[in-house]
Amino acid sequence: MREYLAISTLLFAGFTFAGQTDFYLTELQHKFVENSELCLDEHKWPQLSSSQSEPWMISRLNALATVGLITATIKPEGVEYTLTEKGRDAWQAREDFCYGALRISKVTAIEFQENGINTVYFYYGVTDMPDWARDKSIRYAYSEVDTVIRGMNKEVIQVDVRENPDGTLELLNYPTPASIDSENE
Incomplete structure (x- = not known):
């Protein structure tokens, strides 16, 4: 029992x-x-980087460019990063890359x-x-x-x-x- x-x-x-x-x-x-x-906490586009930009920031922007979310354009004041069509689709829903x-x-x-x-x-x-x-x-x-x-x-x-x-x-x-x-x- x-x-x-x-x-x-x-x-x-x-x-x-x-x-x-x-x-x-x-x-x-x-x-x-x-x-x-x-989310990645990337809210502002376009972004501009220059020789004064922090290396970690440039690394992040280059990574986003590598996966096709942004594109880089060289300008006199630095490199301008803008959203690609793929990036706009991914970013617009939350105004961030989630x-x-x-x-x-x-x-x-x-x-x-x-x-x-x-x-x-x-x-x-x-x-x-x-x-x-x-x-x-x-x-x-x-x-x-x-x-x-x-x-x-x-x-x-x-x-x-x-x-x-x-x-x-x-x-x-x-x-x-x-x-x-x-x-x-």
Whole structure:
């Protein structure tokens, strides 16, 4: 009888955790849909670079030119970078070059705390990633893109949430890396 009770308790606990992870995954995904686009923060076109421009900025502009989003024209005052047709199509939707949207792949753990603030740990993926974002020149010039790509379904992210009385979740901070899953490297 004790054995049956112990097994029943473990099964119930497993179903409860599975139900909670499903709830948190669904609720967090709804929150992320509102603001989950990953973008390069390139809002101003055309851009002009000169011999005084920072090397990292020129590297980024050259990477965008390599993937066909912008074109470079040499002018007396420097190099002018303008959007190509492909670049206009990619840029106009958000007035930025966005390379996908963050999606939760799997909730791995939930730390329930006494103060009502819970920490949720999860793996992420990216949906709707354009081919240009995977190009090595973009990944080199925009290291944040490379970090996101390398971390997909490998890096555990954490976010703090509060469960409201109405059952909804409130995000308390921006998702941040928690650890790297060494088994998937």
